[in-house]
Amino acid sequence: DAGVTQSPTHLxxxxxxxxxxxxxxxxxxxxxxxxxxxxxxxxxxxxxYYEEEERQRGNFPDRFSGHQFPNYSSxxxxxxxxxxxxxxxxxxxxxxxxxxxxxxxxxxxxxxSIL
Amino acid sequence: xxxxxxSPQSLIILEGKNCTLQCNYTVSPFSNLRWYKQDTGxxxxxxxxxxxxxxxxxxxxYTATLDADTKQSSLxxxxxxxxxxxxxxxxxxxxxxxxxxxxxGTRLQVFP
Numbered sequence: 001d002a003g004v005t006q007s008p009t010h011l012x013x014x015x016x017x018x019x020x021x022x023x024x025x026x027x028x029x030x031x032x033x034x035x036x037x038x039x040x041x042x043x044x045x046x047x048x049y050y051e052e053e054e055r056q057r058g059n060f061p062d063r064f065s066g067h068q069f070p071n072y073s074s075x076x077x078x079x080x081x082x083x084x085x086x087x088x089x090x091x092x093x094x095x096x097x098x099x100x101x102x103x104x105x106x107x108x109x110x111x112x113s114i115l
Numbered sequence: 116x117x118x119x120x121x122s123p124q125s126l127i128i129l130e131g132k133n134c135t136l137q138c139n140y141t142v143s144p145f146s147n148l149r150w151y152k153q154d155t156g157x158x159x160x161x162x163x164x165x166x167x168x169x170x171x172x173x174x175x176x177y178t179a180t181l182d183a184d185t186k187q188s189s190l191x192x193x194x195x196x197x198x199x200x201x202x203x204x205x206x207x208x209x210x211x212x213x214x215x216x217x218x219x220g221t222r223l224q225v226f227p
Contacts, residue, residue, distance in 0.1 A: 041219055105161075108156070109158055
C-alpha cells in the first residue's frame with residue numbers, strides 16, 4: 001500500500017519561471033492538502049482540494065494554483081517564481097468521510113530551489 | 116504572534132536520556148492537537164493525536180500530555196535513541212476552518 005508520493009523530489013528553477021509539482025494521495029484518500037515549508041520553519045497551509053475543487057485556501061497569492069484530478073491526484077502550480085518561493089513543498093492526504101481525528105499522511109516533499 | 120509556539124527551538128541530549136518538549140497554543144477551541152516527527156529531508160509523520168478531552172496519549176517511548184485549561188501540551192521522550200534526532204512539530208486543528216496550524220518545531224539532536 002503506497003503512501004503519499006510526490007514528484008519530482010528536487011527541482012531547480014530561475015526567477016520568473018513557472019513550476020508544476022505533483023502528488024498522488026495514499027490509497028483510499030480523497031482529499032489533498034498542500035503546504036510550503038521554509039527552512040527551519042513549520043509547514044504553512046497553501047490550499048486543500050476535495051472533489052476536484054479548491055475547498056480552502058491559506059494566505060498565498062494567486063500565483064499559487066492547483067488542480068485535483070478524478071483519480072484524486074493533485075498538482076500545485078506556481079507562476080512567476082520568486083527567490084522567496086524556495087522551500088520544501090509538502091503534500092498531505094486524508095479521507096474526507098473519515099474521523100476528523102485521523103492523521104493526515106504526508107509525502108516526503110519536493111525541494112524547490114529558485115536561483 | 117504565532118498561534119502555536121514551541122520550546123525550546125533546539126535541544127541536544129545524550130543517548131538514553133529523557134527529554135520533554137513544550138507547546139503553547141492560543142487556538143481555542145480546537146478539534147485536536149497533534150505531534151509530528153519530521154526527519155531531515157522527509158515529510159512529517161504522526162506520533163500522537165489528542166482531542167480536547169484527552170489528557171495523555173502514548174506511542175511507544177513517546178508520551179504527549181495536554182492541559183486544555185492552560186493551553187499547553189508536552190511531548191516526553193523516554194530513553195532516547197539516536198534515531199530520535201529529528202524535528203518535532205506541534206499542530207493544532209482549527210474546528211471552524213478544519214485547517215492545521217503548525218508550530219515551528221523543536222530540533223532534537225541525540226548524541227552517543
